[in-house]
Amino acid sequence: MPGRIRSEDVDAVREQVRLDEVVGEYVTLKSAGAGSLKGLCPFHDERTPSFHVRPAVGYYKCFGCEAGGDVFRFLQEMDHLTFPEAVERLAQRVGIQLRYEEGSGGPSRQDVGVRQRMLDAHRVAAEFFVEQLASPGAGVARRFLAERGFDRAAAQHFGAGFAPDGWDGLLKHLRARGYRDEELATAGLVSRAQSGDRVYDRFRGRLVWPIRDVAGATIGFGARRLLESDQGPKYLNTPQTPLYDKSTVLYGLDLAKREIAKRRQVVFVEGYTDVMACHLSGVPTAVATCGTAFGPEHVRSVRRLLMDDDAFRGEVVFTFDGDEAGRKAALRAFAEDQRFTASTFVAVEQGGLDPCDLRLEKGPEAVAALVASRVPLFEFALRSTLERFDLATAEGRVQALRAAAPLVAGIKDPALRPEYARELAGWLGMDVDDVRRAVTGAGGKASAPQQPQRRRAGAPEPAPPAPRPAGPDLRDPVVRLERELLQAVLQAPGQVDAARFDGLPDDAFAVPLHRAVHEVLRAVGGVAAASGGEAAWTARVHDTAGESLRASVEELVVAPLPLRPGDPVGPLAAAALRELELRVLLRSSAEVSGRAQRAEASGDHEEAGRLWARAMELTAEHKRLRAASA
Structure with a gap:
C-alpha cells in the first residue's frame, strides 16, 4: 500500500489552487468587503447569503450552518471525496505530480480512491464515444445530428459521441486501460447479465451525450436510440450510481453556469438536443433534467448559481411543448416554484414545437423569441386551469373559480396573492370581492401540493442543529479589539508586524477564546512562520487548533473585517496591535505596582524599590507608545 501524500505536496497544491475558483464552480460569489466573497451556502438552504470565502488564505465559513474549512474540505463535502481523493483531483487540476511517503511510484490504479477511479473511467469512456462518432459505423448518428442542424x-x-453497435466495444477499451468489470458495473458503464457471470456495454448503437457535474467532470451519459433493431427505450441514461443521481443532475449546467450567474437567468428545457439548440440560438442559460421531473434538488443547484436571495430577483424560465403533456409539466412545476425567491416564468410554443424543432423550422431567432415571450408561471397555471371550463356559462365560471381559487390561495408571496385574485376576477368576469372570499375559503390549499425536501442518495437523516455556544460579546471593546487583531493575523499575516506580534506575552489576550487561539499561533511558530507560504501556514494553524477550537479559527479566518473594498489590512492590524500593546503595558504596570505595594507593606523595602522602578519604566513606556500612537 502506498503511504500518505507528502505534506509539502499537499501544501503546494493548496498554494496553487484558488479556493474562489473551485467554489465558484458550485456557487455564485460576490464581493463582501476587503478580500472577502460571499454566496448562498451549498450545504444548506438559505435565502440570504451567509457563506463567506477568503481566497487569500484559502478558507471558507458559513455563518448559518457552521460549515467551514479549506479547499480540500470543500470538495470532500460537496463531492463526497476522501481527503486523498480531493488532493489528487486538485493536483491534477494544477499539474502537480504527487509523491507518497512509502514507495516511489505513487498509488497503483487499484489504490486510487474509488470515486476518482469512476471519474477517470467516465472521462476515458467519453473520449472513446467522441472518437467513435467519426467511425464508419456512426453514419446514422452523424445523420441524426445533421438533420437537426448540428454540425x-x-x-x-x-461532447456528443457514438456508442458502437456491439456488446463489448467500450468494455474492451476500458479493460485495456486497467479497469475491472466490477468497478465498471458499479459506475453504470456496463450492465451485468441476469446470470451474473458476464458484463456487456450498457450503451450500444446510440448517440451519446456526456452528463457532467457543475465542475465539468463526466459522471454519466444519456443515449438516444437510433437503430430500428434497438428494442430499448428512446432515451437511456446512466442508472443510479455513487456518481450519478438523476434527482440532482442538470444536463448542460457545466456549460451554462457562468452565463446563468452573469445573466441571473436559467432556462429549463426537456431534452439534450433542446439544450444544444438553445445554446446555439443565443440562449446559453439552458439546462435540462435527465429523464426525471424537476425537483427540489434541482432548485438547490440553480439557486446557488442565481444568487437567489431576498435582495435580488433572478429569473427562471420553463419551456414546455404546447401539447397537453407540456401543460401538465408546467403545472407540476408550479409545486416547485414556491421554493424559489426568483421570478418564475413559462414559455410555451403554441405549435407544439420544442426548441430543437423550432430552430430547424423557423431559425435561431425563433428560439430566442420563445424565451422572450415567457409569461409568469402563476398566470400560466391559472389560465391553463380556466381553459378546462366553459366561461360563457355561469356554471362554468363557478366551477373555474372553485378550481382556480386554491392556486391563488397557495401563492405564498402576500403581495402577489391579492394581485392574482384581482386578475382572476377579471378573467372570469366576476366580482373581485366574491373571488377574494373564494380564495380565502380555499384555506391556502394549492392544487399542486408542495413536494417534501429530498435528501441526497445515501445521505443520513439530518440531525437537529446543535445549539451554538454563546461566544464573546462583540459589544465589549476589548473583545472587539482582540478579535479584529486575530482576524487580521489569520487573514493577512504578511501585512502584520511579525516581530511585534510574536513578541506579545502569553497572557496578552484577555478573552479566554482569543488566548487559546494565540497559544495555537505561538505553537506553529508565530506570524514569522507564515513567510514560507500563507495558505499552508493557515492550514497548520487550523490543524493545530484541534476539534474544540477549529470552528473558531475558521470563523476568524473568514469573517469580514471592518474595511472598505480595496483597503489594506495592514493599517488596521497595526492599530489593533498597538492598542493591545498599550493594554498589556497598562496591565503589567498595574500588576507590578500591586506587587510593590505588597512588598512595601511586608517591610521588604529593597524589593519594593526595585518593583516601583519597574512600574515607572512600564508607565513611561506606555506614555511614549500612546504619544507615538496619537
Missing part, C-alpha cells in the same frame, strides 16, 4: 463543431462543443 461537427456543435457535436464537439457538447
Whole structure:
C-alpha cells in the first residue's frame, strides 16, 4: 500500500489552487468587503447569503450552518471525496505530480480512491464515444445530428459521441486501460447479465451525450436510440450510481453556469438536443433534467448559481411543448416554484414545437423569441386551469373559480396573492370581492401540493442543529479589539508586524477564546512562520487548533473585517496591535505596582524599590507608545 501524500505536496497544491475558483464552480460569489466573497451556502438552504470565502488564505465559513474549512474540505463535502481523493483531483487540476511517503511510484490504479477511479473511467469512456462518432459505423448518428442542424463543431462543443453497435466495444477499451468489470458495473458503464457471470456495454448503437457535474467532470451519459433493431427505450441514461443521481443532475449546467450567474437567468428545457439548440440560438442559460421531473434538488443547484436571495430577483424560465403533456409539466412545476425567491416564468410554443424543432423550422431567432415571450408561471397555471371550463356559462365560471381559487390561495408571496385574485376576477368576469372570499375559503390549499425536501442518495437523516455556544460579546471593546487583531493575523499575516506580534506575552489576550487561539499561533511558530507560504501556514494553524477550537479559527479566518473594498489590512492590524500593546503595558504596570505595594507593606523595602522602578519604566513606556500612537 502506498503511504500518505507528502505534506509539502499537499501544501503546494493548496498554494496553487484558488479556493474562489473551485467554489465558484458550485456557487455564485460576490464581493463582501476587503478580500472577502460571499454566496448562498451549498450545504444548506438559505435565502440570504451567509457563506463567506477568503481566497487569500484559502478558507471558507458559513455563518448559518457552521460549515467551514479549506479547499480540500470543500470538495470532500460537496463531492463526497476522501481527503486523498480531493488532493489528487486538485493536483491534477494544477499539474502537480504527487509523491507518497512509502514507495516511489505513487498509488497503483487499484489504490486510487474509488470515486476518482469512476471519474477517470467516465472521462476515458467519453473520449472513446467522441472518437467513435467519426467511425464508419456512426453514419446514422452523424445523420441524426445533421438533420437537426448540428454540425461537427456543435457535436464537439457538447461532447456528443457514438456508442458502437456491439456488446463489448467500450468494455474492451476500458479493460485495456486497467479497469475491472466490477468497478465498471458499479459506475453504470456496463450492465451485468441476469446470470451474473458476464458484463456487456450498457450503451450500444446510440448517440451519446456526456452528463457532467457543475465542475465539468463526466459522471454519466444519456443515449438516444437510433437503430430500428434497438428494442430499448428512446432515451437511456446512466442508472443510479455513487456518481450519478438523476434527482440532482442538470444536463448542460457545466456549460451554462457562468452565463446563468452573469445573466441571473436559467432556462429549463426537456431534452439534450433542446439544450444544444438553445445554446446555439443565443440562449446559453439552458439546462435540462435527465429523464426525471424537476425537483427540489434541482432548485438547490440553480439557486446557488442565481444568487437567489431576498435582495435580488433572478429569473427562471420553463419551456414546455404546447401539447397537453407540456401543460401538465408546467403545472407540476408550479409545486416547485414556491421554493424559489426568483421570478418564475413559462414559455410555451403554441405549435407544439420544442426548441430543437423550432430552430430547424423557423431559425435561431425563433428560439430566442420563445424565451422572450415567457409569461409568469402563476398566470400560466391559472389560465391553463380556466381553459378546462366553459366561461360563457355561469356554471362554468363557478366551477373555474372553485378550481382556480386554491392556486391563488397557495401563492405564498402576500403581495402577489391579492394581485392574482384581482386578475382572476377579471378573467372570469366576476366580482373581485366574491373571488377574494373564494380564495380565502380555499384555506391556502394549492392544487399542486408542495413536494417534501429530498435528501441526497445515501445521505443520513439530518440531525437537529446543535445549539451554538454563546461566544464573546462583540459589544465589549476589548473583545472587539482582540478579535479584529486575530482576524487580521489569520487573514493577512504578511501585512502584520511579525516581530511585534510574536513578541506579545502569553497572557496578552484577555478573552479566554482569543488566548487559546494565540497559544495555537505561538505553537506553529508565530506570524514569522507564515513567510514560507500563507495558505499552508493557515492550514497548520487550523490543524493545530484541534476539534474544540477549529470552528473558531475558521470563523476568524473568514469573517469580514471592518474595511472598505480595496483597503489594506495592514493599517488596521497595526492599530489593533498597538492598542493591545498599550493594554498589556497598562496591565503589567498595574500588576507590578500591586506587587510593590505588597512588598512595601511586608517591610521588604529593597524589593519594593526595585518593583516601583519597574512600574515607572512600564508607565513611561506606555506614555511614549500612546504619544507615538496619537
